[in-house]
Amino acid sequence: MKILGIETSCDETSVAVVEDGKKILSNIIYSQVPLHKEFSGVVPELASRKHLEIILPLIKDALMEANLTLNDVDAISVTQEPGLMGSLLVGLTVAKTLAYITKKPLIPVNHINAHLYAANLEYDIPFPFIGLIVSGGHTLLTVWKNWLDYKILGTTIDDAVGEAFDKVAKLMNLGYPGGPIIDKLFKKGDANSINFPLVMLNKNNDRYNFSYSGLKTAVVYYMQRNENYVVEDVAASFQKKAIDVLFKKTKLLSEDLNINNIVIAGGVAANSYLREVFHHSKMSVFIPSIKLCTDNAAMVGGLAYHLYQNQEIDYTSLDAVDKIITPQIKRNLRKEN
Amino acid sequence: MKLALSSSSEFFSLAVYNSQDLMLTNCGFFTKKLQKWSISSVENLLKTVEMSLKDLTIIAVDTGPGKFTGLRVGVAMAKTMAFALGIDMVEACSLDIIRSDVPALMPVIVAMDGKQNRVFTKVYNANGTTGEVLDIEPGKLKYMIEAEGLHHYTMVGDGFKNYSELQGYPINEIDYFFYPKAWHMHKVWSEPKNKLEVDARYYRKTQAEERRK
Numbered sequence: 414m415k416i417l418g419i420e421t422s423c424d425e426t427s428v429a430v431v432e433d434g435k436k437i438l439s440n441i442i443y444s445q446v447p448l449h450k451e452f453s454g455v456v457p458e459l460a461s462r463k464h465l466e467i468i469l470p471l472i473k474d475a476l477m478e479a480n481l482t483l484n485d486v487d488a489i490s491v492t493q494e495p496g497l498m499g500s501l502l503v504g505l506t507v508a509k510t511l512a513y514i515t516k517k518p519l520i521p522v523n524h525i526n527a528h529l530y531a532a533n534l535e536y537d538i539p540f541p542f543i544g545l546i547v548s549g550g551h552t553l554l555t556v557w558k559n560w561l562d563y564k565i566l567g568t569t570i571d572d573a574v575g576e577a578f579d580k581v582a583k584l585m586n587l588g589y590p591g592g593p594i595i596d597k598l599f600k601k602g603d604a605n606s607i608n609f610p611l612v613m614l615n616k617n618n619d620r621y622n623f624s625y626s627g628l629k630t631a632v633v634y635y636m637q638r639n640e641n642y643v644v645e646d647v648a649a650s651f652q653k654k655a656i657d658v659l660f661k662k663t664k665l666l667s668e669d670l671n672i673n674n675i676v677i678a679g680g681v682a683a684n685s686y687l688r689e690v691f692h693h694s695k696m697s698v699f700i701p702s703i704k705l706c707t708d709n710a711a712m713v714g715g716l717a718y719h720l721y722q723n724q725e726i727d728y729t730s731l732d733a734v735d736k737i738i739t740p741q742i743k744r745n746l747r748k749e750n
Numbered sequence: 751m752k753l754a755l756s757s758s759s760e761f762f763s764l765a766v767y768n769s770q771d772l773m774l775t776n777c778g779f780f781t782k783k784l785q786k787w788s789i790s791s792v793e794n795l796l797k798t799v800e801m802s803l804k805d806l807t808i809i810a811v812d813t814g815p816g817k818f819t820g821l822r823v824g825v826a827m828a829k830t831m832a833f834a835l836g837i838d839m840v841e842a843c844s845l846d847i848i849r850s851d852v853p854a855l856m857p858v859i860v861a862m863d864g865k866q867n868r869v870f871t872k873v874y875n876a877n878g879t880t881g882e883v884l885d886i887e888p889g890k891l892k893y894m895i896e897a898e899g900l901h902h903y904t905m906v907g908d909g910f911k912n913y914s915e916l917q918g919y920p921i922n923e924i925d926y927f928f929y930p931k932a933w934h935m936h937k938v939w940s941e942p943k944n945k946l947e948v949d950a951r952y953y954r955k956t957q958a959e960e961r962r963k
Contacts, residue, residue: 458818461818465822466949469833472833483834499822502819503822506822506823506826506830507826510827510834511830513793514803514830515834
C-alpha cells in the first residue's frame with residue numbers, strides 16, 4: 414500500500430510516499446529555517462504563506478521521485494495536529510482536496526506520534542516501548558502498547574526542551590535555531606565548568622514531568638554576574654543539564670514500568686550529547702537518523718499505514734487542531750501523576 | 751465547464767459556469783469552519799448541475815487581497831483541484847470582483863476590511879483608469895477621498911461599513927455589494943495560467959516583517 418504523506422505543521426514543508434509503512438519511496442523536505450532566521454523564531458503567518466507557495470511543486474516532485482502518479486497512491490495522509498493552525502490548514506486543505514478529487518481515503522495523523530514512528534522506518538521497534546518526544550514544541554514521556562494505543566505520562570510544565578535551547582541561544586545572540594548551534598559549542602566548551610541546576614521536580618505528581626524555565630533563568634543570572642563569560646562553557650554546561658534531565662526521567666520511567674525499549678524522536682533527538690548518553694546506557698534505545706529527526710512527511714505516511722483500517726474517513730468533517738497538550742490537560746496530567 | 755471560488759472575505763461563494771454562462775451558485779457567511787464547508791459545497795454544487803469533476807476545464811479563484819486564512823484555504827483548494835485534475839486556472843483580484851458589480855461607467859472606490867484597523871482599497875475612475883491596490887488605515891482613505899475630491903464616487907466594500915471613519919458616505923446598505931462574489935468573477939478574471947504560478951496576493955507584510963521595517 415503506497416501512501417502519500419503531507420507535513421506542514423510548523424516551518425518545514427514536506428511530502429513523501431511510503432510503501433507499507435516501511436519503504437520510503439520519496440521524502441522531500443523544504444526547510445523554511447532561512448526564512449525565519451532573522452526573526453529568531455518561526456513567524457506563523459510567514460510559514461503559512463510559504464507552505465501554500467511550495468506545497469504543490471513538492472507533491473509533484475515527491476511523486477516523480479517515487480516514479481508514481483497521483484492515481485498510483487492508495488491513500489492520502491496528513492498531519493492534522495498539533496502545530497501552527499495556519500500551517501496545518503494549508504496541508505489539511507490540500508490533502509482533503511486531493512482525497513476528494515482522487516476518491517482515495519484520507520488518513521489524519523498526529524504529528525507527535527508520527528515523530529516516534531520515524532524510528533520504525535529504520536528499525537523494527539518492539540512493543541511495549543517508552544517514547545520520549547523532544548522538540549521545540551514538546552517534551553513528552555509516553556508509553557506505547559502498539560501504534561494505536563499509547564498514554565502520555567509526562568510533559569513539560571513550562572518551556573519545551575527545544576524552546577529552551579532556542580531561548581538560551583537567543584540570550585547569547587548565537588542565532589536560530591539554537592539547538593544545532595549550542596550542540597556545536599558543546600564540543601568546544603567544558604560541560605562541567607558551570608554548575609547549572611538539574612531540575613528534577615521531585616514531587617510525586619511531577620515524577621515524569623519536566624521544567625526548563627529554571628535552567629534558563631540560571632543561565633540568565635550567570636550571564637548577568639559574569640560579563641566575560643565563555644560562550645562555549647555556558648552552552649556546554651546548559652546542554653549537559655538540559656539533556657541529563659531527559660535521560661534521568663526516561664530511566665526512572667523505564668525502571669518504574671520495567672520497560673527497556675526506548676524510542677526517542679523530535680528535533681532535539683538530533684543532539685549529539687543526547688544520542689551519546691542514551692546509546693551508552695543499558696536501555697535498548699532507538700533514535701532515527703538525523704534526517705528523520707526533523708519534521709518530515711515520511712513519518713506521516715508511515716504511521717498512516719497502521720492507522721488505516723479499511724474504513725473510509727469522512728474527509729469533509731476533518732479540521733486542524735493546533736494543540737494537543739492544553740493547559741487543562743497539563744493540569745490533569747499533574748493530578749493523575 | 752468552469753468552477754469559480756471566492757473566499758477572501760467572510761462571504762464564501764462558489765459558481766459553476768458553462769462556457770461564460772452562469773449555471774449555479776452556492777454561498778454563505780462563514781468564519782471559523784470555512785474549511786469544512788468548502789469541500790462539501792463543491793460536491794453539492796456539481797451534483798446539483800449533474801456534472802462531474804471530469805467536466806471541469808478551468809478553476810477560477812479569487813486571489814485577494816482579503817482575509818489571510820480564508821484566502822489561503824480557497825487558493826489551496828482551487829490550486830489542488832486544478833493540479834489533481836490537470837487543468838489550468840484563472841485568477842481575479844477581490845477588489846476588481848467587487849467593482850464589477852457596479853455599472854461600468856460609474857467611478858468607484860472599493861474598500862475591503864483588511865482587519866488590524868486597515869482596509870484594502872483601489873480607485874476605479876470613470877475613464878477606465880485605476881489606482882494601485884493600497885493597504886491603508888481607514889482615516890488615511892478618508893483623507894484621500896477628501897483631498898482628491900472623490901466624494902461623488904460610488905463607495906463599495908465592507909470597509910465602508912465596518913470602520914467609523916468611513917461611515918457617512920452614501921453607500922448601498924445591502925450586504926450584496928460588500929463582498930467579492932464568485933458569480934462576478936468571469937467579468938474580470940485573467941487569462942488561463944499554470945496552477946503552480948497562481949498564489950494568494952496578500953498586499954501586506956506579516957506583523958513580524960513590519961516590526962522589523
